[in-house]
Amino acid sequence: MGRLIYAANASLDGYLEDETGAFDWSEPDEAVHAFWNEHERGVGTSLYGRRMYETMRVWADDDWLEGEPPVVREYAEIWRAADKVVYSTSLPEVTTPRTTLERSFDPEAVRRLKEASDADLSIGGATIAVEAFRHGLVDECVLLLHPVAVGGGKPALPHGVRLDLELLEQTRFDSGVVHLRHAVRHRT
Numbered sequence: 001m002g003r004l005i006y007a008a009n010a011s012l013d014g015y016l017e018d019e020t021g022a023f024d025w026s027e028p029d030e031a032v033h034a035f036w037n038e039h040e041r042g043v044g045t046s047l048y049g050r051r052m053y054e055t056m057r058v059w060a061d062d063d064w065l066e067g068e069p070p071v072v073r074e075y076a077e078i079w080r081a082a083d084k085v086v087y088s089t090s091l092p093e094v095t096t097p098r099t100t101l102e103r104s105f106d107p108e109a110v111r112r113l114k115e116a117s118d119a120d121l122s123i124g125g126a127t128i129a130v131e132a133f134r135h136g137l138v139d140e141c142v143l144l145l146h147p148v149a150v151g152g153g154k155p156a157l158p159h160g161v162r163l164d165l166e167l168l169e170q171t172r173f174d175s176g177v178v179h180l181r182h183a184v185r186h187r188t
Contacts, residue, residue, distance in 0.1 A: 002117030044119025050088035052125030
C-alpha cells in the first residue's frame with residue numbers, strides 16, 4: 001500500500017505563495033533540488049489540482065532544459081516517469097503523457113489508489129490537498145521551510161482542519177531551508 005504524502009515549499013510564516021501568487025522565493029539551490037529529486041524518486045503517482053499541474057507541466061518540455069544543471073534535468077526525467085492525476089472542473093484537457101484528468105476529487109477512489117499502489121503517492125496544490133486532509137487520506141507531510149516571511153498568501157496547511165503530527169525527520173540545508181517530515185496521526 002502506498003502512502004499519500006503532501007509535499008510543499010513554504011515560507012517560514014506558512015505560505016505556499018505570497019498575496020500576488022508569487023513563489024519565486026522558493027526557487028531551490030542545487031542541494032534542495034537534489035532533495036526534491038530523491039523525494040520524488042519514491043513517488044509512483046502525483047495528484048494535482050489544476051494550478052499545480054499547470055505549474056508542473058513545464059517539466060514535460062525539453063526546450064528550456066538545455067544548459068540546465070544535471071540536477072534539474074534529472075528532475076524532469078523523474079517527473080516524466082510518474083503517473084499524474086489532475087483534478088479540475090475547468091481544464092479542458094491534459095497535455096502531458098501519463099496523465100489522467102478527473103473532474104472531481106473522489107476520496108474513495110484515492111483510498112483505492114493508495115491501497116493498490118506499490119509506490120507512494122504525492123499530492124500537490126493547496127485546494128486539492130485540503131480535501132485529502134479533510135478526508136483523512138494524507139499519511140505524511142513534507143515541508144521545506146524557506147527563510148523568508150511573505151506576510152500572507154495561500155496557506156501551506158489547511159485552515160479549519162486539525163492535524164496531529166509526529167516529527168519523523170528534519171534536515172537543515174546550508175541555504176537556511178529546513179526540511180520537516182511529519183507523520184499524520186489519524187484520530188479514531
